[in-house]
Each structure stands twice: as C-alpha cells, then as structure tokens.
Amino acid sequence: MLEFSTSQALTLGVELELMIVNRRDYNLTRGSDDLLHLLGRSPHGYDIKPEITQGMIEIGTAVHTDVNAMLEELLAIRTLLVSTAEKLNLGLAGGGSHPFQHWSEQRIYPKERYQLVSELYGYLAKQFTVYGQHIHIGCPDGDTAVRLTHYLSRYIPHFIALSASSPFHQGVDTLFQSSRLTSVNAFPLSGSMPCVGNWDEFNDYFRHMADLGIVASMKDFYWDIRPKPEYGTVEIRICDTPLAVDTPVLLAAYAQMLARQCFEQDWNDISAERYLTYSYNRFQACRFGYDAVLVDSAQKRQSSLLEDMLDTLNGLLPQARALGIEAQHSALRERVLKRQLDSHWLRSVYDESGSLAEVVRRQSEFWMYEPGADSVH
Numbered sequence: 263m264l265e266f267s268t269s270q271a272l273t274l275g276v277e278l279e280l281m282i283v284n285r286r287d288y289n290l291t292r293g294s295d296d297l298l299h300l301l302g303r304s305p306h307g308y309d310i311k312p313e314i315t316q317g318m319i320e321i322g323t324a325v326h327t328d329v330n331a332m333l334e335e336l337l338a339i340r341t342l343l344v345s346t347a348e349k350l351n352l353g354l355a356g357g358g359s360h361p362f363q364h365w366s367e368q369r370i371y372p373k374e375r376y377q378l379v380s381e382l383y384g385y386l387a388k389q390f391t392v393y394g395q396h397i398h399i400g401c402p403d404g405d406t407a408v409r410l411t412h413y414l415s416r417y418i419p420h421f422i423a424l425s426a427s428s429p430f431h432q433g434v435d436t437l438f439q440s441s442r443l444t445s446v447n448a449f450p451l452s453g454s455m456p457c458v459g460n461w462d463e464f465n466d467y468f469r470h471m472a473d474l475g476i477v478a479s480m481k482d483f484y485w486d487i488r489p490k491p492e493y494g495t496v497e498i499r500i501c502d503t504p505l506a507v508d509t510p511v512l513l514a515a516y517a518q519m520l521a522r523q524c525f526e527q528d529w530n531d532i533s534a535e536r537y538l539t540y541s542y543n544r545f546q547a548c549r550f551g552y553d554a555v556l557v558d559s560a561q562k563r564q565s566s567l568l569e570d571m572l573d574t575l576n577g578l579l580p581q582a583r584a585l586g587i588e589a590q591h592s593a594l595r596e597r598v599l600k601r602q603l604d605s606h607w608l609r610s611v612y613d614e615s616g617s618l619a620e621v622v623r624r625q626s627e628f629w630m631y632e633p634g635a636d637s638v639h
Contacts, residue, residue: 263465264480266404269325269494272522272585273400274332274514277322278503279313279393280343280629281360283353288622290317290363290391293352294371300346308339314376315368315391317360325400329518329587333511340507344630353626357608358393358428358442358502361618365389365432375481386449392442393503395425397514398495399521404461406525407489410496411455412532413524414487414517415540418500419547419556420571424513424597425501426551427604430618439551439605442502443544451477452484453541457534464489486544496521505604505628512597515590519581520574526581535559552601571598 282293294316301310309322321339326332347354368388370380380387401407426439438444446452458464471477480488486500498517504510523529538559546554547567554567575595582591611621 264404264468264491266401266407266461266489266491267494268402269400270327271400271402271406271525272518273325273327274329274518275323275325275398275493275495276332276336276510276514277320277396277398278336278356278510279318279320279395280503281355281357281393282317282319282347283355283360283622283626285351285353288353288619288626290360290368291352292316292369293350294319296350297343297346297352300349301342306342308335308342310339310343312371312373314371314379314387316371317363317368317391318371318393319354325398329511329515329590332514333508336507336510340630347630353623354630355622355626356393356427356503356505356507356629357604357625358426358440359431359445360391360393361430361608361612361621362433363391365391383449386445389445389448392428392445394442394499395501395503395510395513397498397501397510397517398490398493399498399517400495401489402494404464404489404491407491407494407496408458408460408464409530409532410521410524411487411489412457412536413529414496414498414520415454415536417520417574418486418540419543419554419567420516420574421498421500421513422502422544422547423551423554423567423571423603424516424594425504425509425604426548427502427505427608429605429608430612430621433618435609435612438549439603440502440548443500443548446484449484451482453486454537455483455485455488457532457537459532461489502604505607505625506632507629509604512590512594515582515585515587516594518585518587519578519591522581522585523578551603551605552598568598568601 284291294312313320365388368391428442431441490497539557543556552568
C-alpha cells in the first residue's frame with residue numbers, strides 16, 4: 263500500500279527541465295556530466311540533477327509558502343548555473359523543446375532508472391528529450407490529493423496555454439503552440455489519472471497494476487497530474503518549461519489559487535463524465551493556445567479558452583487576496599489579456615532571422631541573462 267506523507271496544505275515547489283546547448287551552432291550537447299561535475303566541486307545545497315538524456319538538466323526548489331521566496335531561490339540557482347556553464351562555454355535555455363535537435367543523436371544518461379526506461383520504451387526514451395515544468399502542491403492527506411487531482415484536470419488547458427513554448431519539433435514548425443506533449447502521449451501510461459474517488463480506491467488501482475507487473479512505483483505513471491505520495495503533494499506535469507525564469511512562479515501561484523479554492527469549497531464533484539472531453543480540450547490548448555475551444559460535457563456547451571481563463575481569474579481574486587499574491591494574479595491576467603505566448607515569441611524570432619539556431623541563441627540569452635521582465639516584485 264502506498265503511504266501518503268502529510269504536508270502543509272498549499273505549500274509549493276517547482277521543478278524545471280532545462281536544455282544544454284553548445285555556443286557554436288546552438289544544437290543540444292551532451293554537457294550534463296561536465297556541468298554537474300563542476301557544480302559538485304563547490305557545495306551549494308541546491309537541487310540540481312541529471313535528466314533522461316545528456317542534453318538536459320533538472321533544477322528543483324525547496325518547499326515554499328511564499329512565491330516571492332521561490333523566485334528568489336530560482337534566481338540564485340540561475341546565477342550559480344550560469345557562472346558554471348560559462349566556464350564550460352555552454353548555454354542553458356528554457357522552452358518546451360529544442361527546435362532542431364534530432365532524437366537519434368541523444369544519449370541516455372547513465373543512471374539505473376533511465377537505463378531501465380530506455381530498455382523498456384526503446385526510441386521513445388530518446389524522443390523524451392523535451393523540457394517541462396512540474397508544480398507540487400502540498401496536501402494534508404491522500405483523499406485530499408485525489409480530490410485536488412480531479413479538480414485541477416478541469417484547468418489543464420489553462421496551464422498548457424500559459425506555458426506553451428514548443429512550436430518547433432525536429433526542425434519543423436508544427437503549427438502547435440505546445441508540441442512537447444505529443445512526445446509524452448506516446449507513453450502507454452500517459453494521460454489522466456483513472457476516476458478513483460479516494461485514496462483507498464487509488465491504492466486498489468495501484469495494487470492491481472503492480473500485481474499485473476505493469477508498474478513498480480508512481481514514477482511509472484506519466485500522467486498530466488498525479489498524486490506524489492512520498493512528497494505529500496499533487497504534481498502538475500503538463501507545463502512546458504517557460505522561456506523566462508520568473509514565469510514558473512506565476513504558474514505556481516495560479517496552481518496555489520486554484521488549490522485553495524478547491525479546499526475552501528470542499529470540492530468533491532468527481533465523475534467520469536468530466537473526462538469525456540479531457541483529451542479533446544487538451545489537444546485544443548496544445549494546438550491553438552488561447553484561441554482553443556473548450557467543450558464542457560456537463561453543461562453541453564463550448565467556450566473559448568481565453569474567456570474561460572479570464573472568468574476563472576476573476577473568480578480567483580478572493581483566493582489571491584487571502585494568499586497575498588494579488589501581484590501574481592494581476593500579472594497572470596495581463597498575460598492572458600495580451601495573449602502572451604512564449605511560442606509566439608519563438609516564431610517571431612524565426613520569422614525575423616530565418617534561423618532556428620538564432621532562435622535557440624536568443625532563448626538561451628533570454629533564460630541566462632534576462633533580469634526578469636515579468637518580475638512581480
């Protein structure tokens with residue numbers, strides 16, 4: 263049986279996967295070993311670790327109650343990473359996918375877990391060289407985590423649009439705002455959590471899957487949102503890694519507001535019908551961003567994602583005030599009103615330069631040196 267660790271409700275943590283590029287042609291480079299080795303020579307206390315292929319690295323924050331403190335930590339991690347990468351003449355960048363790398367050139371990081379994934383999933387493991395942001399939200403118990411996972415599924419298209427930054431894939435404009443999720447979809451245990459009603463039912467499901475030999479741990483589920491029992495959190499895994507270092511904090515603030523609303527309302531409207539349109543709405547957000555059409559199966563109506571997000575943000579203002587994050591609420595609303603998408607910026611750089619290498623150079627410069635244009639301090 264999976265034990266759910268108790269954690270303080272509404273605490274937050276984020277993880278960011280970053281790309282490592284060379285500074286000659288801005289293709290991905292197998293730089294994670296050198297970078298981690300050099301970082302390890304000076305103890306720093308930050309969570310910085312390898313990812314599945316060697317052109318990736320993951321950073322994680324501590325547990326926070328204050329999103330401004332989270333931003334300060336992210337900026338400090340960036341300072342350390344940038345100073346180290348510069349010594350190796352490496353570039354680091356946000357974004358959900360590298361625009362022109364080829365999956366066959368990637369190498370699996372020599373870690374037991376990643377080697378097992380590679381043996382099981384074959385070429386899918388190398389195609390998993392995509393970059394996402396994960397958001398952890400603290401929950402007091404497993405029943406609450408199950409409820410919050412179902413509650414947040416309604417808002418998955420919002421998180422996709424707010425973070426969309428992977429319009430290019432394998433050298434081609436995909437016409438998607440977020441193409442990264444098509445790589446995730448290839449895994450058989452991706453998608454959404456089954457419609458279980460509480461933690462006991464979740465454990466029954468997990469035990470059944472384990473007895474069948476399909477899973478050994480929660481890591482084997484590549485769901486968009488999943489309970490993370492060892493951390494005592496719900497983990498949102500749907501976001502592309504944003505281009506700017508401060509955007510992840512806005513996404514975390516949005517998750518915190520939604521979670522507080524779920525807890526305040528003691529929400530428990532769990533039903534299979536809510537998932538009838540889940541995949542369709544998810545596709546719409548990936549393809550069209552704010553111009554997506556959302557289908558509400560319960561109300562039997564359609565609405566635009568943009569309108570739905572603005573309505574949601576209006577309803578969340580009391581939560582923002584209670585949490586002391588009105589500035590982040592305002593910044594999110596402004597971002598939506600301006601239809602600001604990282605994917606639009608990436609396309610504009612390509613239209614201007616005609617070079618995907620220049621796109622990567624600019625997004626690397628942006629992540630490494632941008633002081634924080636969206637800073638909400």
